Amino acid sequence: xxxxxxxxxxxxxxxxxxxxxxxxxxxxxxxxxxxxxxxxxxxxxxxxxxxxxxxxxxxxxxxxxxxxxxxxxxxxxxxxxxxxxxxxxxxxxxxxxxxxxxxxxxxxxxxxxxxxxxxxxxxxxxxxxxxxxxxxxxxxxxxxxxxxxxxxxxxxxxxxxxxxxxxxxxxxxxxxxxxxxxxxxxxxxxxxxxxxxxxxxxxxxxxxxxxxxxxxxxxxxxxxxxxxxxxxxxxxxxxxxxxxxxxxxxxxxxxxxxxxxxxxxxxxxxxxxxxxxxxxxxxxxxxxxxxxx
Amino acid sequence: xxxxxxxxxxxxxxxxxxxxxxxxxxxxxxxxxxxxxxxxxxxxxxxxxxxxxxxxxxxxxxxxxxxxxxxxxxxxxxxxxxxxxxxxxxxxxxxxxxxxxxxxxxxxxxxxxxxxxxxxxxxxxxxxxxxxxxx
Numbered sequence: 001x002x003x004x005x006x007x008x009x010x011x012x013x014x015x016x017x018x019x020x021x022x023x024x025x026x027x028x029x030x031x032x033x034x035x036x037x038x039x040x041x042x043x044x045x046x047x048x049x050x051x052x053x054x055x056x057x058x059x060x061x062x063x064x065x066x067x068x069x070x071x072x073x074x075x076x077x078x079x080x081x082x083x084x085x086x087x088x089x090x091x092x093x094x095x096x097x098x099x100x101x102x103x104x105x106x107x108x109x110x111x112x113x114x115x116x117x118x119x120x121x122x123x124x125x126x127x128x129x130x131x132x133x134x135x136x137x138x139x140x141x142x143x144x145x146x147x148x149x150x151x152x153x154x155x156x157x158x159x160x161x162x163x164x165x166x167x168x169x170x171x172x173x174x175x176x177x178x179x180x181x182x183x184x185x186x187x188x189x190x191x192x193x194x195x196x197x198x199x200x201x202x203x204x205x206x207x208x209x210x211x212x213x214x215x216x217x218x219x220x221x222x223x224x225x226x227x228x229x230x231x232x233x234x235x236x237x238x239x240x241x242x243x244x245x246x247x248x249x250x251x252x253x254x255x256x257x258x259x260x261x262x263x264x265x266x267x268x269x270x271x272x273x274x275x276x277x278x279x280x281x282x283x284x285x286x287x288x289x290x291x292x293x
Numbered sequence: 294x295x296x297x298x299x300x301x302x303x304x305x306x307x308x309x310x311x312x313x314x315x316x317x318x319x320x321x322x323x324x325x326x327x328x329x330x331x332x333x334x335x336x337x338x339x340x341x342x343x344x345x346x347x348x349x350x351x352x353x354x355x356x357x358x359x360x361x362x363x364x365x366x367x368x369x370x371x372x373x374x375x376x377x378x379x380x381x382x383x384x385x386x387x388x389x390x391x392x393x394x395x396x397x398x399x400x401x402x403x404x405x406x407x408x409x410x411x412x413x414x415x416x417x418x419x420x421x422x423x424x425x426x427x428x
Contacts, residue, residue, distance in 0.1 A: 030321050030403050047321045047403035054400050057379060064379050208317075208341050213324065216399040 008034075008115055012135035015039055015120070023124045027116035032106060035124065037078075040132025041103055048109030049222040050215055052102040052127050058219025061098075062089050077125035099129035105221035107142045109212070112157040145223055152230060154240075160222070162240045164229055165207030198237075201228050205238055306337045308421045313339035316414045322402030324381075327395045328388070328418060329353065336392065336422075343397065352395040355385045386411065389419045 005011035008026060015024070016039035024034040032046025045051055056062045066089055074083035081099065085092045149156040194202070204214045211229055215222040232238045309328055317323045317339060325340040329349030338345035359374035373386035382398045384407065394415060396407070 029406060031405075047401045047406070050401060054380075058400070206341060209324070212321065212401075213399065216322070216401050 008110075008118065009135065009139040011118060012036075012041065012138070016135045020120070021123055023121045024118055025121060026110065026118045028110075029113055030110070031116065032110050033124070035126050035128065037123075037128065037130075037132050039135070041107075041135060041138055042078075042128035042130065042132040043099065043126045044103050044106035044110070045126065046106045046110050048112065048212055049106045050102065050219060051106070052099040052129075054216065055098050055102055055219050055221070056090070058216070061219075077127055078123075080127050081130065096129055099127065100133060101221055103129055103133050104138065104141055104145075105223050107138050108145050109160075109222050111142050111146060112160050149226065149230075156226070159226060159230075159240070160211050163207055163210055164205050164233070164238045165241045166202065166205055167237055167239055198228060198232060201225065202232065202237060205229075207241055305421050305424065309337045309418060310339055312414055312417045312421070313337065316396070316410060319410050320398070320403055320406045322382075322398040322400075323396055323407065324399060325397045327352065327397075329393050329395065331356075331387070331391050331393060348395055348397075349393075352385045352393045355395075356387060356393055359385070384411075386415065388415050389422065392418065392422055394418065 005014055008024075011024065012034070015036055019039040020036050021038055022036060024036065026032055026034065030047040032044055032048065034041060035043040035045070043052065050058070057064060057067060062084070066087075070080060070083055070087060070089065071077070073087075074080050081095055084090050085095060090098075146156050149159060152159065154162075200218060201214065204217045209217065211226050212222055214220075214229075215225045218225070229238060229240075233240060313326045313328065316326060325338070325343055327338045327340060327343070327345050327348045328336040329352050330336060331353060333350040333353030335346050335349040338348075340348070355374050355376070356371070360371045363369065363371040371387075373384055376383040376385075380400050382400070382402045382404070384396045384398075386394050386396075388394050394411075396411070398407070
């Protein structure tokens with residue numbers, strides 16, 4: 001079934017002509033899974049960019065409980081989108097925009113590093129954009145995105161691996177752990193004029209996260225996050241940090257020790273757990289080292 | 294809570310932190326990690342937002358419960374405990390007999406790459422920790 005192809009775009013074009021329905025597993029780092037329906041690209045899952053599901057759930061666009069209920073009510077994820085719309089959780093147009101944008105974004109993310117190989121497989125249900133994206137449009141748009149980022153003197157692949165940090169004008173942003181929109185973390189220097197989108201992004205920038213990490217933390221696309229970071233750099237608000245961030249100096253602690261039985265010793269023989277009695281003390285003696293010096 | 298009775302652990306702490314940082318660099322989606330003793334004391338952390346001491350303590354409890362569950366249900370020797378949340382992953386795994394590694398990642402964490410890279414990181418950590426133990 002797998003047509004001989006030089007690269008993934010050529011492969012997808014071939015599969016389009018064959019109106020293939022199924023999954024293309026692409027290996028590499030990060031690699032990913034391309035979901036095809038009648039040759040059109042319905043979804044792409046990759047560790048390199050947030051999926052449509054992430055984009056919907058991370059910022060709370062769809063409530064987690066409602067999402068789980070929808071997944072239970074519609075076991076075939078291919079039809080989940082239609083269910084979400086019929087349940088009134090999201091509008092059809094918005095869902096299509098989110099799902100289509102996620103396809104383009106994931107294709108862009110997978111292009112940032114070399115592809116190892118691929119194999120085709122059965123259909124695997126997933127949240128889809130319908131009817132799907134023409135592979136040719138996907139390739140053209142990805143090429144356009146790659147070209148648009150090359151002006152900065154670094155390749156897009158290099159940019160995506162950097163870990164931007166805030167410029168040191170003033171105290172740190174109260175780095176809120178990847179909680180998007182949690183009371184809108186303040187931008188440095190009271191940049192009230194900055195759009196909310198930039199302020200949220202600045203709130204996530206900490207010198208440790210790559211643009212990809214920021215995209216996941218905020219539930220936004222990788223490409224738009226890259227573009228925003230480039231603009232924020234031009235505004236003098238972030239610096240692209242090269243290489244691995246050293247991180248803060250961690251505290252160290254002596255390994256525990258004095259003649260205590262190893263805490264990971266063999267588990268007690270399988271059997272019923274000790275029966276507890278009201279008012280009874282714990283049967284196992286407490287190891288009391290933690291408080292001691 | 295943490296003490297540093299001699300300067301020697303400091304060097305090994307740097308080496309250990311380096312291994313944790315390197316794991317974060319190699320596996321897409323890994324955000325933080327904590328190395329702790331088997332009974333829940335913090336050794337080193339490559340952490341930003343989590344409270345490393347708390348994670349260290351929870352790791353011991355998590356692995357203990359996981360081991361017990363595996364044992365009780367006949368699932369064989371415990372490899373690791375994976376916690377999957379709505380927006381992230383936590384993996385707790387043993388490093389030899391005396392230490393635990395807890396790795397936190399986002400929703401998109403590359404679990405395949407993690408499975409590939411983790412054994413080597415655990416091995417390196419074990420080596421450094423072994424040197425750390427006086428004869």
